[in-house]
């Protein structure tokens with residue numbers, strides 16, 4: 001992007017030099033075309049500045065978005081066999097969260113089935129705890 005601005009600035013400088021040279025030329029059409037060219041390049045420079053500004057805004061929005069997504073992904077804390085939120089909500093299945101980024105609440109297992117694990121994931125059937 002920087003090199004485009006540089007080349008437009010160079011073009012504007014060249015047009016200014018042409019305008020200096022044209023002082024010795026008594027051709028109205030040449031001067032008109034040169035004036036049009038200067039206006040055109042100034043407009044291009046302005047448009048490019050807007051695009052650069054927009055680009056910077058989009059980049060910062062994207063950074064914010066990536067950041068917020070990163071935060072929501074790391075809000076679970078692993079304890080013993082499962083994930084919990086920092087407010088101790090849980091447990092959530094570690095297998096489902098690690099593989100699919102899904103927060104699946106583990107169901108408590110009661111009775112003699114509890115020997116295989118006190119909790120069971122309703123999604124992947126994983127027993128743990």
Ligand SMILES: [Zn+2]
Pocket residue numbers: 093094095096097104121122123124125126
């Ligand atoms: Zn699971």
